[in-house]
Amino acid sequence: MVWLLCTLLLLVSLFLFYASYSIQAGVYLKAICRIKTTQRVVYLTFDDGPHPIQTPKILSILKAYNAKACFFCIGSKVVGNEALLKRIYDEGHLIGNHSFTHSGLFPLYSKSKMNTDLNCCDELLSRVIEKPIYLFRPPFGVTNPTIARIARDRGYQVIGWNIRTLDTQGGDISRILKRIKKRIQPGSVILLHDRLDNSDQILLKTLDFLQEQGYRFDNLPESAFRD
Numbered sequence: 081m082v083w084l085l086c087t088l089l090l091l092v093s094l095f096l097f098y099a100s101y102s103i104q105a106g107v108y109l110k111a112i113c114r115i116k117t118t119q120r121v122v123y124l125t126f127d128d129g130p131h132p133i134q135t136p137k138i139l140s141i142l143k144a145y146n147a148k149a150c151f152f153c154i155g156s157k158v159v160g161n162e163a164l165l166k167r168i169y170d171e172g173h174l175i176g177n178h179s180f181t182h183s184g185l186f187p188l189y190s191k192s193k194m195n196t197d198l199n200c201c202d203e204l205l206s207r208v209i210e211k212p213i214y215l216f217r218p219p220f221g222v223t224n225p226t227i228a229r230i231a232r233d234r235g236y237q238v239i240g241w242n243i244r245t246l247d248t249q250g251g252d253i254s255r256i257l258k259r260i261k262k263r264i265q266p267g268s269v270i271l272l273h274d275r276l277d278n279s280d281q282i283l284l285k286t287l288d289f290l291q292e293q294g295y296r297f298d299n300l301p302e303s304a305f306r307d
């Protein structure tokens with residue numbers, strides 16, 4: 081009996097862990113993790129910027145490849161980098177909220193603390209780009225009932241991914257490309273970061289590979305967003 085109870089507890093814990101850490105699982109909220117299409121189009125997303133050195137490099141590369149992307153910005157990093165944020169927007173990319181603090185404790189925040197954090201980020205972003213912010217990616221892609229409720233209350237369209245490149249884990253770029261090659265399909269949403277020392281090199285290799293495969297790089301279509 082004790083054995084059965086322990087097994088059950090373990091299974092429930094594993095499920096809750098999976099539910100929180102897999103944005104694709106959609107247990108707590110429905111995020112866009114891929115756009116259904118047969119066209120060779122992919123959607124690049126960059127988290128954790130803007131970064132004063134890497135983000136300008138990323139923007140120049142994107143321009144050279146005629147590629148669009150969505151940048152999920154951390155509010156505290158926008159402070160002092162407002163012109164860079166404006167450049168992202170002016171060059172035709174999408175901008176989303178990735179929280180103000182990106183704290184490891186964010187998923188454990190109370191509803192009011194979470195709202196305050198997200199408000200700070202929304203206000204800062206929308207002041208710079210002069211547009212309301214409605215795209216949201218939770219820090220670390222972690223979801224739970226509080227985050228789901230707040231995302232719904234605030235009218236966010238939550239964006240996940242179906243290709244996590246694990247670019248933040250270091251190692252050589254070939255490992256990242258291998259992950260992309262294995263998982264790529266039309267409409268994929270790819271998670272990258274524009275804060276790493278080699279973010280620009282990762283992007284270049286990724287674009288070269290995907291372009292060879294006939295892919296283009298578009299903005300996430302508004303038609304996929306809920307009203």
Ligand SMILES: [Zn+2]
Pocket residue numbers: 127128178182219220
């Ligand atoms: Zn992040």
